[in-house]
Amino acid sequence: AQSVTQLGSHVSVSEGALVLLRCNYSSSVPPYLFWYVQYPNQGLQLLLKYTSAATLVKGINGFEAEFKKSETSFHLTKPSAHMSDAAEYFCAVSPSGAGSYQLTFGKGTKLSVIP
């Protein structure tokens, strides 16, 4: 069984400040890990993914995440927040074996950026 915990349903940062969104996972098999973003009235867009290659993953829009197996974490960061980053962010996990790649999501974190 897999599960994802996102700490903080709402996070507010000032424009230009560091963005840190936390994600911890539980998985009985080596996982694939993902961060998705949902802007208002849009679908989920993939920000980045970890698939057992480099542990530091760079994504779109300046975001990156580091896979830490010992901490079972996959936190999302961005050095400097922009107003356009205001959205809801979802961490997700899927099993790495063949078969169904159904995603298990966290509850989401809404990011507000204060000017």
Place this chain on the structure above:
Amino acid sequence: EAGVTQFPSHSVIEKGQTVTLRCDPISGHDNLYWYRRVMGKEIKFLLHFVKESKQDESGMPNNRFLAERTGGTYSTLKVQPAELEDSGVYFCASSQAPEAIEQFFGPGTRLTVL
């Protein structure tokens, strides 16, 4: 290239009525997934098609939900009869075969059952 499309974008129905949601995946994507987000909760997996076959339907909540994928192209998700707890946003996603990892999501259908 067109993305995943879903219809309708919003649906408001009375308890006991029937609603059918449609998803058109990206052309050439054999894998099609349905997910649902009930208000305040996480997005949950419903089922997975590979072409026209159901690969995994372990997330379907009960037999009031029926999913089909005619000819391995678009998919429909029918709820009959709808209950209040079925309200939420229904997402569809697609990915390429055979072991595609990245899923491309549609904008979702917001279903409200009154």
